[in-house]
Amino acid sequence: MTTAADLARQADAVLLDFDGPVCRVFAGLSASVVAARLKELLTREGVQLPQDVEALDDPLKVLRRTADFAPELVDTVETALMANEVEAATCAEITPGVREFLEACAEAGKPVAIVSNNSEPAIETFLALADLGEWVTAVSGRPIGEPNQMKPDPGSTLRACKALGVEPARAVLIGDSDFDMQAAHNAGTRSIAYATEPAKAERLTQAGADAVTSSMAELAAHPQ
Known part of the structure; x- marks a missing residue:
């Protein structure tokens, strides 16, 4: 073997x-917090989140699903996610x-x-x-x-x-x-x-x- x-x-x-x-990228800034921030951003943009997306606590999954139900906001969510990832990287373990x-x-x-x-x-x-x-x-x-x-x-x-x-x-x-x-x-x-x-x-x-x-x-x- x-x-x-x-x-x-x-x-x-x-x-x-x-x-x-x-x-561990999200050791200091949790993935669930970043996912919540992205979902709040989508809501502020006037998007009605699908039920499965409301339950997501993984920001990468939120980005992936955004391409399905709000493709016009992919760049907006991408920019926000990148900023949050950089923040998380400063306190990663x-x-x-x-x-x-x-x-x-x-x-x-x-x-x-x-x-x-x-x-x-x-x-x-x-x-x-x-x-x-x-x-x-x-x-x-x-x-x-x-x-x-x-x-x-x-x-x-x-x-x-x-x-x-x-x-x-x-x-x-x-x-x-x-x-x-x-x-x-x-x-x-x-x-x-x-x-x-x-x-x-x-x-x-x-x-x-x-x-x-x-x-x-x-x-x-x-x-x-």
Whole structure:
């Protein structure tokens, strides 16, 4: 059985989801608060929110659904979400072990890209504040104004591979969501599920993960 350590060692390049493997983006400014802000914005614009949207506490899902019921407001919601993400990035919590993992990848000569449904300004803000930027070669964030192109669409993953100069089959994507596993499959990359709970590990395995890890520190010992 191929382990997460095996996949990390075999890959020529590493693709990291942002929220989860790198940090908890909404640790200081909660996702539910940001989602509420976006829903309030839509309401102020005169939109009657669908019942399922009223119940959402994930701002990315609010953005994704806005394209369905109020496409003329996608740019407005996108701008607001990006500002909130940047704010959240200033108080995000770094994931234990990711610094050591990035250092180990650098020592092994493996380039790293961030592949995320979060916005690039938010990602770059956190990388700068956490002093991680030197170990990240490329950032492939959410396609602005095109929520339908977020993961599981393979576009951001393929852009990251191109930026790193690696064939998708020679890269591994480490993520913590079903969309990450599906995006990896759609792009033709291998995938490692980052899951700290058994139930999540099982769910991501069912979503197509090639291997599972519960610790970025665990992977830091095996990037060569």
